[in-house]
Amino acid sequence: MKLVRKEKFIYEIPIDKELGMRVPGLVFASEDMIESIETEGVLQQVANAATLPGIQKASIAMPDIHYGYGLPIGGVVATDVDEGVITPGGVGFDINCGVRLITFDISIDDLNVDLESLAKKLYRNIPCGVGEGGKIKVKKQELKQVLKKGARWAVENGFGNERDLEATESYGFLASADPEAVSNKAYERGYDQLGTLGSGNHFVEIGCVETILNKDVAEKWGLFEKQLTLLIHTGSRGLGHQVCTDFLGIFEKSLLKYGISVPDKQLACAPVKSPEGNKYLAALSCAANFAWANRQILMHLSIETIMEVLNISRKLLNPRLVYDVAHNIVKFERYEIDGKERLLAVHRKGATRALPPNHEELPDMYKDTGQPVIIPGDMGRYSYLLVGGKKAEELSFNSACHGAGRKLSRHKAIKMAQDRNIAEELKLKGIFVISRGKRTLKEEMPEAYKDVSDVVDVVDYLDIAKKVLKLRPLCVIKG
DNA sequence: ATGTAC
Numbered sequence: 435m436k437l438v439r440k441e442k443f444i445y446e447i448p449i450d451k452e453l454g455m456r457v458p459g460l461v462f463a464s465e466d467m468i469e470s471i472e473t474e475g476v477l478q479q480v481a482n483a484a485t486l487p488g489i490q491k492a493s494i495a496m497p498d499i500h501y502g503y504g505l506p507i508g509g510v511v512a513t514d515v516d517e518g519v520i521t522p523g524g525v526g527f528d529i530n531c532g533v534r535l536i537t538f539d540i541s542i543d544d545l546n547v548d549l550e551s552l553a554k555k556l557y558r559n560i561p562c563g564v565g566e567g568g569k570i571k572v573k574k575q576e577l578k579q580v581l582k583k584g585a586r587w588a589v590e591n592g593f594g595n596e597r598d599l600e601a602t603e604s605y606g607f608l609a610s611a612d613p614e615a616v617s618n619k620a621y622e623r624g625y626d627q628l629g630t631l632g633s634g635n636h637f638v639e640i641g642c643v644e645t646i647l648n649k650d651v652a653e654k655w656g657l658f659e660k661q662l663t664l665l666i667h668t669g670s671r672g673l674g675h676q677v678c679t680d681f682l683g684i685f686e687k688s689l690l691k692y693g694i695s696v697p698d699k700q701l702a703c704a705p706v707k708s709p710e711g712n713k714y715l716a717a718l719s720c721a722a723n724f725a726w727a728n729r730q731i732l733m734h735l736s737i738e739t740i741m742e743v744l745n746i747s748r749k750l751l752n753p754r755l756v757y758d759v760a761h762n763i764v765k766f767e768r769y770e771i772d773g774k775e776r777l778l779a780v781h782r783k784g785a786t787r788a789l790p791p792n793h794e795e796l797p798d799m800y801k802d803t804g805q806p807v808i809i810p811g812d813m814g815r816y817s818y819l820l821v822g823g824k825k826a827e828e829l830s831f832n833s834a835c836h837g838a839g840r841k842l843s844r845h846k847a848i849k850m851a852q853d854r855n856i857a858e859e860l861k862l863k864g865i866f867v868i869s870r871g872k873r874t875l876k877e878e879m880p881e882a883y884k885d886v887s888d889v890v891d892v893v894d895y896l897d898i899a900k901k902v903l904k905l906r907p908l909c910v911i912k913g
Numbered sequence: 914a915t916g917t918a919c
Contacts, residue, residue: 526914531914564915564916565915565916623915623916633914633917635914636914669914670914672915672916674915676915
């Protein structure tokens with residue numbers, strides 16, 4: 435695949451008419467990253483996405499990009515709502531997979547419990563693992579309310595407060611949700627999965643602020659060094675997975691009907707303004723709302739556990755949600771294209787929204803600074819908090835990276851880890867990890883990922899999002 | 914990511 439270096443950290447895949455590319459590909463990465471990206475057929479996926487009807491400006495790849503279903507994970511594709519398509523491959527199976535960061539009014543110097551007992555208690559109280567349900571069980575009518583209201587449903591049912599909604603992307607729900615668009619099969623998978631973690635790269639992590647990198651913003655956001663933090667990464671579980679599966683099937687059949695040809699079947703799509711496209715948007719929004727309710731409940735369960743173990747009141751602990759971001763989603767957003775304002779369906783698949791200062795969609799508390807952008811790394815090193823930058827609109831439809839990005843496939847990681855005891859290795863570094871699945875820790879070992887610092891450096895340099903602080907993990911719960 | 918295969 436032809437790749438042209440345009441300037442530092444910006445590479446272009448020129449338009450290949452034979453392939454049917456409508457726009458170029460655009461890759462944000464360092465020279466070192468380009469080498470690993472080029473080997474996996476990932477760039478072919480970036481080019482394939484550029485053939486989608488209605489795509490605007492470029493098929494965009496973030497520095498944490500890696501091979502995915504249809505489109506790479508770490509991709510941004512914006513299509514015109516009137517002339518373009520919507521595609522499940524551009525969102526991913528785990529609809530509204532995302533991450534939220536919570537801070538506490540407590541320094542790790544004042545922590546009077548050992549981390550191991552905190553990890554054990556969290557593991558006991560957080561349902562985790564593939565296919566696992568939790569204690570919260572809802573019937574169909576109630577689940578419909580969840581799908582309609584998102585995080586608000588959780589708040590109305592005692593899991594959090596109004597301020598949490600202010601500090602959640604889209605205030606924790608998409609109004610385009612229609613519970614009638616969701617299949618019975620998806621409902622079946624959702625009844626007992628509210629407030630559950632799942633598996634794979636999902637986690638609940640207690641950590642602390644290691645280094646402040648932007649004193650001004652950190653101060654405005656009330657963050658300080660050695661501050662105790664909570665990071666939660668999960669999505670819409672089986673329900674969202676089923677919604678994705680359902681519509682991949684529907685779109686594969688409707689391709690012919692709409693005369694759309696795609697270079698890869700996994701790019702199955704439909705016009706945004708078709709009955710199929712509308713229904714996918716309605717169902718995807720339900721799954722997104724389920725995920726926001728899920729993270730809201732998980733936050734509540736985690737905070738209750740921390741209060742119990744630390745034997746501290748809520749008032750003293752003072753849990754505060756910094757922000758909740760979605761990194762697998764499609765959103766309708768307005769952008770100026772060739773001097774004309776247009777409504778675009780911005781697909782972010784493993785990409786985080788990064789709104790710059792003064793953006794109209796920002797809540798008042800983040801108007802002057804820009805949006806908090808949360809970038810989790812691997813469980814053995816660190817994670818980052820950034821803030822939306824000035825070049826995000828011009829370069830990436832207000833999107834940044836979403837994590838460290840896989841360096842090894844799950845299969846390769848397991849093979850390489852062999853008989854190693856990853857939990858024991860991390861314990862030597864002072865990080866207590868408990869996982870339900872035997873293989874999960876091998877798949878998720880630090881070496882399976884790029885160094886998140888290198889990834890974050892790229893978006894920081896390009897002013898897509900600027901670094902605010904670095905977090906360090908202390909105990910991690912995984913599925 | 915995922916009732917890791919319907």
